[in-house]
Amino acid sequence: xxxxxxxxxxxxxxxxxxxxxxxxxxxxxxxxxxxxxxxxxxxxxxxxxxxxxxxxxxxxxxxxxxxxxxxxxxxxxxxxxxxxxxxxxxxxxxxxxxxxxxxxxxxxxxxxxxxxxxxxxxxxxxxxxxxxxxxxxxxxxxxxxxxxxxxxxxxxxxxxxxxxxxxxxxxxxxxx
Amino acid sequence: xxxxxxxxxxxxxxxxxxxxxxxxxxxxxxxxxxxxxxxxxxxxxxxxxxxxxxxxxxxxxxxxxxxxxxxxxxxxxxxxxxxxxxxxxxxxxxxxxxxxxxxxxxxxxxxxxxxxxxxxxxxxxxxxxxxxxxxxxxxxxxxxxxxxxxxxxxxxxxxxxxxxxxxxxxxxxxxx
Numbered sequence: 001x002x003x004x005x006x007x008x009x010x011x012x013x014x015x016x017x018x019x020x021x022x023x024x025x026x027x028x029x030x031x032x033x034x035x036x037x038x039x040x041x042x043x044x045x046x047x048x049x050x051x052x053x054x055x056x057x058x059x060x061x062x063x064x065x066x067x068x069x070x071x072x073x074x075x076x077x078x079x080x081x082x083x084x085x086x087x088x089x090x091x092x093x094x095x096x097x098x099x100x101x102x103x104x105x106x107x108x109x110x111x112x113x114x115x116x117x118x119x120x121x122x123x124x125x126x127x128x129x130x131x132x133x134x135x136x137x138x139x140x141x142x143x144x145x146x147x148x149x150x151x152x153x154x155x156x157x158x159x160x161x162x163x164x165x166x167x168x169x170x171x172x173x174x175x176x
Numbered sequence: 177x178x179x180x181x182x183x184x185x186x187x188x189x190x191x192x193x194x195x196x197x198x199x200x201x202x203x204x205x206x207x208x209x210x211x212x213x214x215x216x217x218x219x220x221x222x223x224x225x226x227x228x229x230x231x232x233x234x235x236x237x238x239x240x241x242x243x244x245x246x247x248x249x250x251x252x253x254x255x256x257x258x259x260x261x262x263x264x265x266x267x268x269x270x271x272x273x274x275x276x277x278x279x280x281x282x283x284x285x286x287x288x289x290x291x292x293x294x295x296x297x298x299x300x301x302x303x304x305x306x307x308x309x310x311x312x313x314x315x316x317x318x319x320x321x322x323x324x325x326x327x328x329x330x331x332x333x334x335x336x337x338x339x340x341x342x343x344x345x346x347x348x349x350x351x352x
Contacts, residue, residue, distance in 0.1 A: 012245055012306060015188045015277045034317045051276060054254035056266030060326025064268075067243075067279055069188055078230035090232030092240075092310040095317065100227060101191045103243055103309045105281065107320055130188060133279045134268040138328050141210045141271065143319055144283055150236030152314050 017130035019047035019116075021068060023123045028072070028167040033083050033160045034095065035106050035122040042111070043123035045131060052116035055134075059113045063137035064120070069130040070104045072171035073097035083162060084155045093150055098166040104129075107137050193306035195223035195292075197244060199299045204248070204343040209259050210271065211282050211298040213336045218287070219299035221307060228292035231310075235289045239313035240296070245306040246280045248347035249273035259338060260331045269326055274342040280305075283313050
């Protein structure tokens with residue numbers, strides 16, 4: 001059914017890395033699987049100087065969305081067995097990195113900004129990850145009460161870390 | 177300072193549209209500026225059949241993130257005057273569509289799924305927008321209490337709609 005060779009890409013123009021996210025995590029194994037599992041782990045978002053002017057007023061926000069490329073994830077899989085479950089799930093019902101387009105989002109706490117560097121807390125991201133966007137976290141836009149949370153209901157993410165299941169083979173070999 | 181000709185794009189592989197988002201909004205002017213302003217406006221996310229297998233288990237979630245390409249937005253501007261303000265702000269301190277990479281995110285309410293179509297409520301998105309990703313909205317990952325919301329503090333988004341300020345000129349001409 002799924003044919004990754006099918007080319008729907010013509011409609012999506014090329015994207016640019018706007019910077020790089022520096023974190024303590026070199027390998028998927030041991031990386032917190034979400035911001036909620038990352039505690040006070042700190043990282044630095046280095047925005048390329050060409051884009052730094054767009055950081056004006058960002059310091060006023062307690063939390064920001066980082067949108068980034070999951071550049072060391074394995075090829076997309078439409079059915080995955082996520083970290084927090086022992087069942088196979090549709091990839092769009094999970095936050096697995098093995099997803100089409102490999103886009104990740106994390107609402108991290110913003111500690112400070114110095115020139116083009118954002119110091120952040122709660123990183124669940126691999127070191128060297130390409131940054132695609134930064135947005136302010138605004139409760140009116142992002143903060144919703146929900147009663148139904150699918151298969152995540154009752155799962156606890158606290159302290160949960162990743163393993164190599166969604167890591168590209170060449171990234172694993174490069175790491176070893 | 178900002179030179180859109182600089183090519184950082186080599187590091188970001190091409191992305192594919194995974195589907196198309198159908199909504200009642202043909203033009204930026206009059207489109208709700210956020211989910212919170214969209215009320216019960218309904219839309220349909222048509223996932224291309226090749227990716228439909230990844231929708232397994234999505235129906236269990238009350239709300240989902242749509243990640244999409246703001247394909248009719250104007251060229252990136254690092255400084256913008258956002259809809260809710262009369263001051264110029266850094267684009268990364270706003271949710272303006274005139275941002276590098278033109279990535280939009282919206283946490284919409286999921287009403288139902290029929291085959292490869294997701295019926296959703298609260299759309300603040302133009303008709304025909306290319307879909308880049310779907311993720312489940314999970315409070316543990318997405319729902320944070322924040323005290324500081326920068327220049328958005330005290331602004332109300334209810335009933336706010338867009339105008340053509342961030343729309344590409346050719347999209348405006350095509351519309352007229």
